[in-house]
Amino acid sequence: MASAATTATEEFRNFLKEIGQRITKTRTELGLSQYNLADLAHLPQQQVSYAERGDRGLRCDNLLSVAKALNVSTDYLLTGEVTDKELNSILSEIQYGIDELNSEQRALISELIKLLIKGNKMNPSP
Secondary structure, X not given: OOXXXXXXXXXXXXXXXXXXXXXXXXXXXXXXXXXXXXXXHOOOHHHHHHHHHOOOOOOHHHHHHHHHHHOOOHHHHHHOOOOHXXXXXXXXXXXXXXXOOOXXXXXXXXXXXXXXXXXXXHOOOO
């Protein structure tokens, strides 16, 4: 049977890995290399690498620098939860993209969204 300290240590390692996965995911979505992110966050590239692998945590000030460089909140990096501000930004990007579509494409997007909403109402998340 694992001790409480061992369990807490394992949970903390998993927590760091989850943060690292969110950093990596966001960085790659933005088309940034680890070196680019390190430069934007004013950190050594090796520190970004350690954080992405979950080998080491970031100090609060460095976590904030990484969040700013990635244009996400520290809440997102720590918990995976998207803030209202981030959601509004995402919705603005979607609206801009929809504005570029023709009327047939807009109708398809509208129907897809309606189906997703209907499906979510029928099968809500726990």
